[in-house]
Amino acid sequence: MKKFILFLLLPVFTQGQQNDTAFIKKISDEVLQNGQAYELLHYLTKKIGGRLAGSPQYNQAVKWGVATCKSFGSDTVFLQECLVPNWKRGTGDFATLIANNSTKKSLSITAVGNALGSFKTITAPLLFVENFDELEKKKHEVKGKIVYFNAGFNPTNIRTFKSYSETGIYRGSSASRAAKYGALGVIIRSLSEATDNFPHTGAMKYNDSFPKIPAVCVGIQDADYLAANAKNNQWKISMKTHGKMLADTINHNVVAELRGTEFPEKYITIGGHLDSWDICEGAHDDGAGIVQTLEILRAFKVLGYQPKHTIRFVLFANEENGLRGGLKYAALAKDNNENHIFALESDAGGFTPRGFSFSMSKEKLAAIQHWLPLLKPYGTEFLELGGGGADIGPLYRTFGTPIAGFIPDSQRYFDVHHAPSDTFEKVNKRELLLGAVNMAALIYLVDKYGL
Amino acid sequence: MKKFILFLLLPVFTQGQQNDTAFIKKISDEVLQNGQAYELLHYLTKKIGGRLAGSPQYNQAVKWGVATCKSFGSDTVFLQECLVPNWKRGTGDFATLIANNSTKKSLSITAVGNALGSFKTITAPLLFVENFDELEKKKHEVKGKIVYFNAGFNPTNIRTFKSYSETGIYRGSSASRAAKYGALGVIIRSLSEATDNFPHTGAMKYNDSFPKIPAVCVGIQDADYLAANAKNNQWKISMKTHGKMLADTINHNVVAELRGTEFPEKYITIGGHLDSWDICEGAHDDGAGIVQTLEILRAFKVLGYQPKHTIRFVLFANEENGLRGGLKYAALAKDNNENHIFALESDAGGFTPRGFSFSMSKEKLAAIQHWLPLLKPYGTEFLELGGGGADIGPLYRTFGTPIAGFIPDSQRYFDVHHAPSDTFEKVNKRELLLGAVNMAALIYLVDKYGL
Numbered sequence: 001m002k003k004f005i006l007f008l009l010l011p012v013f014t015q016g017q018q019n020d021t022a023f024i025k026k027i028s029d030e031v032l033q034n035g036q037a038y039e040l041l042h043y044l045t046k047k048i049g050g051r052l053a054g055s056p057q058y059n060q061a062v063k064w065g066v067a068t069c070k071s072f073g074s075d076t077v078f079l080q081e082c083l084v085p086n087w088k089r090g091t092g093d094f095a096t097l098i099a100n101n102s103t104k105k106s107l108s109i110t111a112v113g114n115a116l117g118s119f120k121t122i123t124a125p126l127l128f129v130e131n132f133d134e135l136e137k138k139k140h141e142v143k144g145k146i147v148y149f150n151a152g153f154n155p156t157n158i159r160t161f162k163s164y165s166e167t168g169i170y171r172g173s174s175a176s177r178a179a180k181y182g183a184l185g186v187i188i189r190s191l192s193e194a195t196d197n198f199p200h201t202g203a204m205k206y207n208d209s210f211p212k213i214p215a216v217c218v219g220i221q222d223a224d225y226l227a228a229n230a231k232n233n234q235w236k237i238s239m240k241t242h243g244k245m246l247a248d249t250i251n252h253n254v255v256a257e258l259r260g261t262e263f264p265e266k267y268i269t270i271g272g273h274l275d276s277w278d279i280c281e282g283a284h285d286d287g288a289g290i291v292q293t294l295e296i297l298r299a300f301k302v303l304g305y306q307p308k309h310t311i312r313f314v315l316f317a318n319e320e321n322g323l324r325g326g327l328k329y330a331a332l333a334k335d336n337n338e339n340h341i342f343a344l345e346s347d348a349g350g351f352t353p354r355g356f357s358f359s360m361s362k363e364k365l366a367a368i369q370h371w372l373p374l375l376k377p378y379g380t381e382f383l384e385l386g387g388g389g390a391d392i393g394p395l396y397r398t399f400g401t402p403i404a405g406f407i408p409d410s411q412r413y414f415d416v417h418h419a420p421s422d423t424f425e426k427v428n429k430r431e432l433l434l435g436a437v438n439m440a441a442l443i444y445l446v447d448k449y450g451l
Numbered sequence: 452m453k454k455f456i457l458f459l460l461l462p463v464f465t466q467g468q469q470n471d472t473a474f475i476k477k478i479s480d481e482v483l484q485n486g487q488a489y490e491l492l493h494y495l496t497k498k499i500g501g502r503l504a505g506s507p508q509y510n511q512a513v514k515w516g517v518a519t520c521k522s523f524g525s526d527t528v529f530l531q532e533c534l535v536p537n538w539k540r541g542t543g544d545f546a547t548l549i550a551n552n553s554t555k556k557s558l559s560i561t562a563v564g565n566a567l568g569s570f571k572t573i574t575a576p577l578l579f580v581e582n583f584d585e586l587e588k589k590k591h592e593v594k595g596k597i598v599y600f601n602a603g604f605n606p607t608n609i610r611t612f613k614s615y616s617e618t619g620i621y622r623g624s625s626a627s628r629a630a631k632y633g634a635l636g637v638i639i640r641s642l643s644e645a646t647d648n649f650p651h652t653g654a655m656k657y658n659d660s661f662p663k664i665p666a667v668c669v670g671i672q673d674a675d676y677l678a679a680n681a682k683n684n685q686w687k688i689s690m691k692t693h694g695k696m697l698a699d700t701i702n703h704n705v706v707a708e709l710r711g712t713e714f715p716e717k718y719i720t721i722g723g724h725l726d727s728w729d730i731c732e733g734a735h736d737d738g739a740g741i742v743q744t745l746e747i748l749r750a751f752k753v754l755g756y757q758p759k760h761t762i763r764f765v766l767f768a769n770e771e772n773g774l775r776g777g778l779k780y781a782a783l784a785k786d787n788n789e790n791h792i793f794a795l796e797s798d799a800g801g802f803t804p805r806g807f808s809f810s811m812s813k814e815k816l817a818a819i820q821h822w823l824p825l826l827k828p829y830g831t832e833f834l835e836l837g838g839g840g841a842d843i844g845p846l847y848r849t850f851g852t853p854i855a856g857f858i859p860d861s862q863r864y865f866d867v868h869h870a871p872s873d874t875f876e877k878v879n880k881r882e883l884l885l886g887a888v889n890m891a892a893l894i895y896l897v898d899k900y901g902l
Binding site: 028029038156158193195377379381409411431434 | 484646832860880
């Protein structure tokens, strides 16, 4: 009897798996043969370029995003208005190393995002510290100086995001930590292991209790130069920066939908963030996530896929220096009493796929491990706990919605992250498209089987 | 009783695994912190450059390889002499598209390796064919023409080596296939999906039954242009090439050894090929494999690792257009009655690791699957059947020696393979080093447990 039941059930299961295998292959073939993500990325990076919150380029990107979603046949496209920080870098920032009262070296620097400018040249002795521990030890030497923080990536971490999370605090809080002891400015080793000398920007936050001093990141070659020489020399730094924080301004999330056939009131979200830092093209961060999101919309429509749930393709505003787009998306979902069953973000670069990282219960994750063989042929090796995406984090925190982050290979990401080297040319077409394939396949499975 | 035995055995097994985990972590930390592979690659690609068999650069590379092995502390270094083909490309090759008796477009071409030159300008009508099937159908139209073969990579193959193996025959045999029907020359779509227009060379072989006509590969943008336009136009091609095959000359394999402590007469080989095509720096192909091989020697010595078996670090000669180095290595092993228990080659680029592909029995492969968890943290996802490496293939065919190929991610490889774009700048330091980590870990396990 048991055997008989097994006999009845097995073919059904096999049939389902065969259908899934076949449909995922269809997605893959469509994306790899006819995918437009690479060409879209070219437009976004080369015709629009850097698109920080509050910039004219961000608004151009919104128009382009809306037009692209319409041209790909989404059922609806709408905007979600949100107030975003309006930070302007200004022009003419510099930092120069001074030895014996003459210029020794012009440093490759970029102001840290949200930092306020000096607007006048500050010249002060350089104080070298490896990390916050050393800062604390030397706190009586800090006053009137420009502090250089040398804390670097740990190269032995296999996944580079671990290194980023370990050192991110230096970019984020060095200015106020040093200002507390009277520093006039800070220079921070870029959060990177790049072999070039581009400086890497990124967000920082002042502690309102202390003076808001200028903060810049320095390229890795110059950082290595300082690390090798600054301790044994009585050097000074001359620096000038021009950052201004203006009043908040209005930006928009772009939201396109394919309406669900069975559960139109239940939402699955796929997205990336449309903003980027101003000093780069934002190709990997996060042009890649944007064009993968658009590519999945295109492929689903071309394949005639009619989702059970309503799928939302979301281009989030202001991830880089405020997260206001992601916060607004969850707030509106709450106001409108929406039912969000899953959200997926691509914001780790357009590199070759390796897996997905989820924030949801262990039990839910265990229940979908049987999807892995369907995804493996396309590069996904793991479905693991521990991730999501900055923009979809508020959905998780508001509703407990299961969320996931697409995890591509991380080795090259921080070479270009937030740096002028994050250009279209650093993105490989096949790697970018394969990311879209794996994301689309996961969305298809969630839509079909739920979570 | 059973339980008691289990209790006794389990800690031993766990202890062994812990030791392996710890030692592989040591290897990884050493390579990622202090690895010199990237700097070695810079020298090989920028100071020596392209190093085809028979070129002065190849001999420079041999001297550099010997010196590097000595400086890294190998027990012995010796050379293995072999006769290699001595093909010279010459200078001044071109192919021009002619419409209405005037130049329409200069094509981005490179002569296929081993092809003989025309040494005079040939001008003839262009005949477009998609593939050999179409050539056969049009065989009566071929005489007196220059045939263009449009067979391209199938973008839906997830692993790009599949596409390469499917289309490789066009580069290898189009000249003789067309010459059979009276063609005066052939132009072949480069074996690539690159988005740039660099032409990709590589080896070909004439069928001695037919005239040895010139053969060139054309960059993908020009190939797409021909594909879109050549069928509907009465175009001609003017081309001139200068390839010469001189008499065989002498090159050398470089062989360095760490002598085994328990089984010095049993050999484990790690290698790559030291030669490259002349039109590129040979960074991914196969500078990466060479410097990974050297890096493993360096790391083993620094860590004080004393292998049980003799480990040979081999820089093979003439993989690209003759395989004479690999053939000689196996022939000498046979002459000297050597016992080779395993060989590993890295010749698929210096990209992020994905796995290893073996030629050996299914049973042997099944028996080492429990190594996978030890390698997974460093990027190895699979130990599968089906591979090896060109240079170590003769060992497998001669002795049945188990062999394996290191399989990095393949998405970017054919963008640069055999093209001027295969430069140092296309190699990422961390990806390169991680390859060496995974290879070293596998060698360590084979040395410790046998195969």
